[in-house]
Amino acid sequence: MKGTKLDSKQKTYLLITIPILALFFCFNTLPLIKGVIYSFTNFRGYGDYSWVGLRNYIDLFQDGRVGRSYWFTFKLAFVTTIVVNVISLILALGLNSKIKFKSALRGMYFIPNILGALVVGYIFNYFFTYILPAVIQMVGGQGNSILASTKWAWFAIMIVCAWQSIAMNTIIYISGLQTVPQDVYEAGSIDGATGWAQFKHLTFPLIIPFFSINMVLCMKNFLMVFDQIMALTKGGPAQSTESISFLIYNNGMSGGQFGFQSANAVVFFIMIVVISVAQMRFTGKKEEQL
16 A cells, blocks of 8 residues: 655645644753653752652652742732733723723733833832832831732732733733624613623623633733742742742752752642643533523
8 A cells, every 4th residue: 555645735734843843842842851850859950860759749748838839829829810800801891892092092001011021020129119118108107118028028929910911811801802792782781781780691601711711821820920029029028929930940940959849840730730621621611501
């Protein structure tokens, strides 16, 4: 049996696909495999190393610093995801309505998204360190930086993460709102559905797929928060804002814990996958019910 020959179109597809797959394997899959291998060693990031089996994983669940970083990261991700999606949906409803200067407003609010996270973080660092305390002193309060508070520093990080993320989520919600047929609203108005009732029973059920996308992307991105923490607090004060990603980078790259933090990265990767799948299944069931 003779093998089938590829036509020119199929050859073109292969020439496009194979280099991309090779790059993906070299810069994504291969480092992932090597990280999993290092997680079973006492590798410090340099020099010789030996196999330690599951010791890194056992120590991981007994390390108080790791536990605090997981608590902080999940708290930040959960609260920021809710804040971002609520504000984004409100903005999308406003920008999708019949208002003046709608196109100009869409361009203006999207500016934070095109700025680098580190740049935004350093700007807000200056604001929280100098400008906000000065304003508080002017009104008779204590002019302490919020970034120096172990109780409120996470709140500053949440503000920065939300400020930069709202734009993209709003775009996705606007895309969803524009898919809702106008006939649906006309039929709803005949039945007396206006205001909140219209949103609850007509608009929101029809944009559930877009809501699902935003929830999954937000949770994943905020669980992996790094740039904002690097620019604002560097994990301080007293390691109160140390996210998992920052801990893996800081202690793995310069703290001599490459093998241990590789195990942390493996566990963190699995948790992100599990959470994302759970979110998709939960929202998928909601779509079926509606």
